[in-house]
Amino acid sequence: MICVTFALFGCSPQSFKSQAAENLSQLVTVTLADPKTFNWVLNQEFPHVFLFTYEGLTFENRVTGEIEPALAESWEISKDKKRVVFTLRENLKWSNGEPLTADDVVFTYEDVVFNKEIPTDARDSLKIGTSGAFPKVRKVDERRVEFILPEPFAPFLRTTTGTQNDAVIILPKHALQDAVKSKNSEGKPKLMSIWGVDAKPDEIIVNGPYKIESYTTSERVVFRRNPYYWRRDAQGDRLPYIERVIWQITENMDTQLLQFRSKDLDTTDGWGRMRPEDFPLLKREEKRGKFKIYTGEGRPGTNFIAFNLNKGRRNSRPLIDPIKSRWFNNVAFRQAVAYAIDRQTMINNTLRGLGELQNSPISVQSPYYISPKEGLKVYEYNPEKSKKLLLGAGFKYNEKGALLDAEGNPVRFSLITNAENQTRVSIGATIKQNLSQIGIQVDLNPMAFNTLVDKLANTLDWECYLLGFTGGVEPHSGANVWFTDGGLHSFNQAPQVGQTPIEGREVYPWEQEIADLYVKASQELDETKRKAIYAETQRITQEYLPMIYLVNALSMSAVRDRVSGIKYSSLGGAFWNIYELKVSD
Numbered sequence: 001m002i003c004v005t006f007a008l009f010g011c012s013p014q015s016f017k018s019q020a021a022e023n024l025s026q027l028v029t030v031t032l033a034d035p036k037t038f039n040w041v042l043n044q045e046f047p048h049v050f051l052f053t054y055e056g057l058t059f060e061n062r063v064t065g066e067i068e069p070a071l072a073e074s075w076e077i078s079k080d081k082k083r084v085v086f087t088l089r090e091n092l093k094w095s096n097g098e099p100l101t102a103d104d105v106v107f108t109y110e111d112v113v114f115n116k117e118i119p120t121d122a123r124d125s126l127k128i129g130t131s132g133a134f135p136k137v138r139k140v141d142e143r144r145v146e147f148i149l150p151e152p153f154a155p156f157l158r159t160t161t162g163t164q165n166d167a168v169i170i171l172p173k174h175a176l177q178d179a180v181k182s183k184n185s186e187g188k189p190k191l192m193s194i195w196g197v198d199a200k201p202d203e204i205i206v207n208g209p210y211k212i213e214s215y216t217t218s219e220r221v222v223f224r225r226n227p228y229y230w231r232r233d234a235q236g237d238r239l240p241y242i243e244r245v246i247w248q249i250t251e252n253m254d255t256q257l258l259q260f261r262s263k264d265l266d267t268t269d270g271w272g273r274m275r276p277e278d279f280p281l282l283k284r285e286e287k288r289g290k291f292k293i294y295t296g297e298g299r300p301g302t303n304f305i306a307f308n309l310n311k312g313r314r315n316s317r318p319l320i321d322p323i324k325s326r327w328f329n330n331v332a333f334r335q336a337v338a339y340a341i342d343r344q345t346m347i348n349n350t351l352r353g354l355g356e357l358q359n360s361p362i363s364v365q366s367p368y369y370i371s372p373k374e375g376l377k378v379y380e381y382n383p384e385k386s387k388k389l390l391l392g393a394g395f396k397y398n399e400k401g402a403l404l405d406a407e408g409n410p411v412r413f414s415l416i417t418n419a420e421n422q423t424r425v426s427i428g429a430t431i432k433q434n435l436s437q438i439g440i441q442v443d444l445n446p447m448a449f450n451t452l453v454d455k456l457a458n459t460l461d462w463e464c465y466l467l468g469f470t471g472g473v474e475p476h477s478g479a480n481v482w483f484t485d486g487g488l489h490s491f492n493q494a495p496q497v498g499q500t501p502i503e504g505r506e507v508y509p510w511e512q513e514i515a516d517l518y519v520k521a522s523q524e525l526d527e528t529k530r531k532a533i534y535a536e537t538q539r540i541t542q543e544y545l546p547m548i549y550l551v552n553a554l555s556m557s558a559v560r561d562r563v564s565g566i567k568y569s570s571l572g573g574a575f576w577n578i579y580e581l582k583v584s585d
Helices: 013-018 104-112 121-126 157-160 171-179 253-261 276-285 324-329 329-338 344-349 383-392 422-436 447-458 474-483 509-525 529-542
Strands: 026-031 058-060 067-069 074-075 083-088 136-139 142-148 212-214 220-225 246-251 290-298 302-309 356-359 410-419 441-447 464-469 551-560
Touching: 013 246, 013 253, 013 447, 026 253, 058 157, 067 074, 067 422, 083 104, 083 157, 104 121, 104 136, 104 171, 121 157, 121 474, 157 474, 246 383, 253 276, 253 422, 276 290, 276 551, 302 551, 324 329, 324 410, 329 383, 329 422, 329 529, 329 551, 344 356, 344 422, 344 551, 410 422, 410 447, 422 441, 422 464, 441 447, 474 509
Parallel strands: 026 246, 410 441, 410 464
Antiparallel strands: 058 067, 074 083, 083 142, 136 142, 212 220, 220 246, 290 551, 302 464, 356 551
């Protein structure tokens, strides 16, 4: 990693701030990498610009977990749970002053989200029942929109909560309709090739608290207060209070720490992802530095490694070396790897004790999470058990202690992760060292996040990866991970719209069972029964290990005292309610 220390001086946020008017309220935060897109339908990263720029029909309160009105001021649900009518707020407007109406809602769902030519991860979470049907969306009048569901669908309301849960936002019909209908040179809707990071900020029409004012590659994204944002405070004044937000791009976390300590940043991270290794130093400086460290329980979401289980071929060439594919698709091999990873040492060393063991794809904050005490299988560090599993599966050791398969091939694979996240790279180094103790050679290969995403989503040219997914209270928001054709079913990825076909891809019975259970859970309205269904999905994932779960750091953010109005939660961090935050000198 190149430590961009020049950013602290030559083009620091403070020097940028000095150019602004003295009475301009401003918040300076930080992110690891340049945004990949300003087009919501293409987004596969977190954090992302859409956290500032868009909202859905509803909003999830990250302290209470309750669903609250957003663009829709209210909704009515029929007795049979198959009809939902949303009523939009009066006089809603887009950031360019155009009216936001029921037409925009219908357009978003019918023309974009449900459009098979436009791959968006939000679509998978709206497939209903075994048929995977979508709701019918109908305009009642300028302010009311009716959703007709083919059957009761328990997660429906949470699919409307917008960018917090990577759920559906509302898009501007007047700005995007032509781009949906017309095709680009590749025969795809032009929507797939507009509003990239090279777009002019004025072209990007939004409905959230902020609009994009400017973007300078490898330096910053600047957000400006949206004058047409719908929220008002108790006195009737328009929100947000803060006029401008600077999202500083600093690709080195050590440099981010220096920037915060030198008061160039107002926060280490607004979404609760402060590095645990920074906690001891910052805690000592908390009073003198005039900031506060907010802490919560483990971060929502997951950190894991996954092996490429795809047995398919493209253009008659295997996606994965058949020799390695046989290892990866052996359940005993994956279980042996899980037992060989010393997760407690990761917490003690890399996370400085500020973390928790993770054993489930469902966040601990979710009411559907089950713990080891409730029967969830766990993989405690036990290298001897690993070796027994490997020997029982036909592997063997040579005189030097290297692991060989039954044909005498040395067991060696590449582990990729995103280089920008040093904590994750450190975890990868621990895994490399742990697996060497059972004779497996791991080639750790950190790379740029965008390159990694391309491998996972497009080329499928990878062997094992270390990454994480965001999480929340509703498991169905991760349905695209578990549906066998889902956009994030990366461990055995099906080709997505417009991609080269895959020949010979196989779906395991347990893989299909998880997908079927997710459908069943979405149909169940009894919460006790629904929890039992999700409990079974967790038991299956821990038995077959499509993903080997690791550890979760505690949710933490350091924020300057000049920022007020924070309602911190492990689910949302410090900025989930950015529209009502204030800054003072």
